[in-house]
Amino acid sequence: MTNKILFIANWKMFGDLKSIKSIESVINISKKKRYRKAKIIYCPPFTLLNNFVIKTKKSTISIGAQNCHHEKDPGPFTGSISSSMIKKIGAEYVIVGHSENRSNGETNKQINDKIRNAITNNLNVIFCIGESLSDKKNKKTNSIISKQINLGLNKIEKIDKIIFAYEPVWSIGTGKVLKNQDLKKQILNIKNIIFKKFRKQKAKIIYGGSVNNKNINDLKQISQLDGFLIGGASQNSKKFIDIIKKTIN
Numbered sequence: 001m002t003n004k005i006l007f008i009a010n011w012k013m014f015g016d017l018k019s020i021k022s023i024e025s026v027i028n029i030s031k032k033k034r035y036r037k038a039k040i041i042y043c044p045p046f047t048l049l050n051n052f053v054i055k056t057k058k059s060t061i062s063i064g065a066q067n068c069h070h071e072k073d074p075g076p077f078t079g080s081i082s083s084s085m086i087k088k089i090g091a092e093y094v095i096v097g098h099s100e101n102r103s104n105g106e107t108n109k110q111i112n113d114k115i116r117n118a119i120t121n122n123l124n125v126i127f128c129i130g131e132s133l134s135d136k137k138n139k140k141t142n143s144i145i146s147k148q149i150n151l152g153l154n155k156i157e158k159i160d161k162i163i164f165a166y167e168p169v170w171s172i173g174t175g176k177v178l179k180n181q182d183l184k185k186q187i188l189n190i191k192n193i194i195f196k197k198f199r200k201q202k203a204k205i206i207y208g209g210s211v212n213n214k215n216i217n218d219l220k221q222i223s224q225l226d227g228f229l230i231g232g233a234s235q236n237s238k239k240f241i242d243i244i245k246k247t248i249n
Contacts, residue, residue, distance in 0.1 A: 004039035006163065006206050006227025007244055008126060009234030010066060010095060011044045019044075020051050022237045027059045029241055038244050039227070041093055042234075043126075046081055053090035064093025064126065067101060070113035072120070083118040094118050097128040097152060099169040108151035115152060115162070125162045126229065127152060128208070129190070133170035141186070146193045159198050164205045165229045166190055171209030173231065180218055183207065187224045213242035220247045 023042065030040050043064040044052050052063045069080040086094055096118065097111045111127075118125050129148045131141040145166075153159070166187065171177055178186065187205055194203040207219060208229030219228065228247075233239045 002039045004037050005247060006039050006041065006204070007234075007240070007247075008041045008064070008093075008163075008165075008206065008208075008227065008229045009043060009240060010098075010208075010229060010231050011042070011048075011235055012066070012100075012231060013045060014235050015044050015048055017048075017051065019235075020048065020055055023052075023055065023061075025237045026241060026244075027056060027061060029244060030060050035244060035248055037248055040244070041126075043093065043095055049086070049091055050089050062093060063091045064095060064124075065091050066095050067098070068094050068096070068114055068118060070110040070117070072113075072117040083114070083121045083123055086118075087121045087123055091123070093124045093126055095126045095128065095165075097148070099128060099130055099132075099167060099172060103169075108148060111148075111152045112154045112156075116156065119156070119161050123161070126165050126206075127162050128165045128167050128229075130167040130169050130171075130209070136168070136170060142189055142193070145190060149190075149193055150197060153197065157198075159194070159201050159203060162204070163226070164190065164194065164203055165208050166205060167208040167229065173210065175210050177210050177215055177219070180221060183219075184222050184224060187222065191224065211243070213239045213246065216243045216246045 029035055040061045041064050042052055043066050065086045068083040069077055096114045115125050129145050131144045135144045204226045206227040206229050207225050211228045211230045212233040
């Protein structure tokens with residue numbers, strides 16, 4: 001997996017065929033020598049995966065899906081997509097365990113199945129972890145994250161194809177972000193949890209949750225981070241490029 005700074009664009013339920021043209025400016029940026037330190041990954045809706053794969057084929061940009069089904073074999077799962085289908089269409093990454101899916105009933109067992117199937121199909125996994133506001137208030141952040149990691153990565157021995165995305169649930173889409181000193185402390189806590197389970201293996205950790213072109217100058221100061229998972233701001237190419245430029249420069 002890349003050692004570059006990760007910029008992962010999670011478009012969520014946004015975008016249509018007209019939106020594809022908007023990423024041309026990002027493709028151009030990715031080709032410039034000045035920004036070779038950046039690894040850009042777009043995660044559009046399923047309906048645009050193939051189009052994005054084709055559009056970015058001659059660039060260094062990679063494509064990922066926003067989720068996958070927990071069953072590995074084809075079956076009667078209306079509206080679902082398997083990790084093998086995602087791989088075959090040309091994507092290289094998949095987001096798993098996002099809080100928006102957890103809140104809809106996704107369990108740690110299902111997340112574990114998704115991750116194992118994704119790795120079997122040679123996909124890189126963007127594994128989302130994070131606490132709710134009530135968890136934070138009750139000082140359960142570390143125990144919740146520890147549970148998410150241990151259950152989500154059950155029977156997994158290597159983490160070389162896993163990116164840990166720390167996304168505090170209370171921060172997503174709210175504009176609220178931890179103060180740098182608190183976020184740095186939390187990232188170190190997460191690294192410690194991962195170290196206890198995966199001795200000597202280097203973990204890639206990125207931050208998500210209201211990342212934008214206004215707070216990126218503060219967030220990039222946290223050297224323990226390997227990049228960012230960006231939601232709404234990534235849907236606007238100008239703002240997304242601004243985030244990349246401010247981080248790299």
